[in-house]
Amino acid sequence: MAAADTTPATREAPWPVGLMSEKIAAWIDRLGQVWIEGEVTQWQVRGGHVYGKLRDLDQDATVSFTVWRSVAQRLTGEFSQGDRVVALVKPNFWVKGGTLTVQVFDISHVGIGELLERLERLRRQLQSEGLFDASRKRPLPFLPSLIGLVTGRDSDAEKDVIRNATLRWPGVKFKVHYAAVQGDRAAGEVTAGIEALDQDPEVDVIIVARGGGDFQNLLPFSDEKVVRAAANATTPIVSAIGHEADRPLLDEVADLRASTPTDAAKRVVPDVGEELAGLDQARARLSGRLGQLLAHEADRITQLRGRPVLATPERIIDDRAEELVRWIARGTELAERGVEDRERGIREMRSRLTALSPRATLERGYAIAQLPDGAVLRTPGDAPAGTELRLSLAEGSLAARSEGGA
Incomplete structure (x- = not known):
């Protein structure tokens, strides 16, 4: 066996499965004890021993662990599914079964202060990206024809939302996407529910509802995947986690935060009785106003008809x-x-x-002597003896002959 331990494995001289398993176990054993952090997804006590599973907070990775009775008796806290913990463990590879487990020597809850610090860092990051800005908030439809609901199966939150919404508007319809609302599956399933309902063109608004809970149980609703899914949705999102003391980050990015699932139903669906009463009041105000206007105009017509100009x-x-x-x-x-x-x-x-015309001069006894060509005779020299002349008088004309100048 010792010779085989140092001989490289080849096609002609392969290692036995046991030898490979022993080498893996020896290599893992050299890792020693390490501190790890994760979320408890399974915690079962049998015969004083604890058997469970621990899931990575960010990646899809899970490891089985064992807490022997001697260590479990020394633990001061109580642990359950969904708790975030840090543990001192030693990895062990079980050769016979070919499985990897870790033996827990110490385990404790992750401090609330540390969780709050992580959430605050994520809050500041998302806020710097503008995901909490009021300008991103979209108004809810006045009367949604189909409401999407992400909640736990057969939960009180589901019953509260549907019952109160139906009481307010009997014709309202729901499309429910069931999801885990705590534990390791919650963040992924809630994210999937938001994305699936957002892709449905008939869904007018999405309500994410849970009936309250302690701080650690509400952590999935502060998960970055859930928050970003809500921020990227084109359908208005209503957060109805139902916890006043600690606001999950989903409350900040949602278009509307409701204090409880019942409050979400009341704020998403209008009350048919209130709307009918509002219509009656509006109709009464309109009728009164119209009556006043008609009476005022009738008075004006009467006054106009009473004026003298119209009377x-x-x-x-x-x-x-x-x-x-x-x-x-x-x-x-x-x-x-x-x-x-x-x-x-x-x-x-x-x-x-x-008075100024030539005729007036002629009427006073003057005459105008003209040569044959019509020129007016002005000097005796213009008419030598024998020259034919025409004398224009006031009443007609005479023919004459010049006898020369005197």
Whole structure:
């Protein structure tokens, strides 16, 4: 066996399974004791011994552990599924079964202060990314036709939401996605539920509901995967975890935070009775306002009809007729005066023109002597003896002959 331990395994000289298992066990044994952290997913006590499983907080990795009776008797705290713990363990490889287990020598809860510090770091990171900004909050639909619900199967939260929503609006419909709401499966299943309902185009709003719980049981609703799924959803998200003292991060990123599942139902679905009463009140206010408006307008019409201008409208015609007659008379007078003034001016201008015209000169006994070509004779030299002349008089003309200048 010793020679075989140092001989390399080949196709022609393979190792026995037992030899390989022994080598694995020896190598793991050299690791010694180590401190590890994880979430308890199984805790069973049998014969004073504890058998369980521990899951990684971030990765999909799980390891079985054993707490022997001598160690379990010294433990001061109580442990259950979903607890986050740190443990001093020594890995052991069971050669016969080919399985890896860890033996626990000490185990304790992760301090609340440490958990709060981690949550605060994650809170600051998400806040710096703007996932908590009020500007990202989307309004809820007034009356959703289909409500998506992520909750535990047969839980009080499911019953509270459906019962109160149905009481407020009997026709409301739900599409329920069941998920674990605590423990190692909770974060993944809640995330899957949000994503599945968000992809359904008929779902108008998504409620994530749980009926309260202690701080550690609510940790899945502060898981980064859950928070980012809610932030990336296009459908409005309502967080109804039901815990006032410690607000999970889902409350911060949700479009609406409800204090309880019952409160979520009341805020998502309107009360049919209240809406009908509101309609009646609005109808009454509208009717009263319309009546007041009609009465006011009727009073105005009565006042207008009582005015003299509407009581005896013929007076307007009479007054305007008298005024029109006066203007016509005035216009006629002005037109006649204008005509007379123009006639007088024409007569004066005619008199001046007549006095200045050649005819007036001829009427005073003068004559105009013209040569045969029509030129006016101005000097005796222009008409030598024998020149034919034409004399223009006031009344006609005469032919004459020049006898020369004297």
